[in-house]
Amino acid sequence: MEELFLGWLRDYGYTILFIWSMMEGEMGLIMAGIMSHTGHMQILIAIVVAGLGGFVGDQIYFYIGRYNKQFIYRRLKTQRRKFALAHLLLQKYGWPIIFIQRYLYGMRTVIPMSIGVTRYSAKMFALINFCSAIVWAAFTISLAYILGEELLAIVHWIKDHFYLAIPLALLLGGGIAWYFHYQTRK
Secondary structure, eight states, X not given: OHHHHHHXXXXXXXXXXXXXXXXXXXXXXXXXXXXXXXXXXXHHHHHHHHHHXXXXXXXXXXXXXXXXXXXXXXXXXXGHHHHHHHHHHHHHHOHHHHHHGGGSTTTTTHHHHHHHHTTOOHHHHHHHHHHHHHHHHHHHXXXXXXXXXXXXXXXXXXXXXXXXXXXXXXXXXXXXXXXXXXXXXX
16 A cells, blocks of 8 residues: 555655645645655755645635625524624734745634635735745755655554554644634633
């Protein structure tokens, strides 16, 4: 199974990276950095592909907000607080919030949609979003490229000690989930 997965990454790596960057991104960028480190990808092409994927994904979210306001208000009732926070952040900080939105956990899809709901300029959003996506991809992939040997050592340790990795991941993930749940209750 592992060889099949690695074969897919080698054959369709840039396509997978583009799609992954549109949806979430960080793990895909780290994988691209490691694959660039091992020589299976070209780092500059990976940065461009990931940057374009992040840009396209956020543009889609922006236009979902721009042309489907009632659908968003009706369907995303559970995200109302995040939408209100995104509006407040945009009013208080302006364009820098667009630039850093992809680093804000839990807000990456909400901020472009909530900005789309406002009268913010689509051209200005696209320009800032493009610059942000390229910087995001370059920074994350380059960091993973530089730390490639260390990241590979961690992956090999996890493979060798898989019986410990699952409980540790559950403990860490549960702790993080509990923390965020506790913080949102306040």
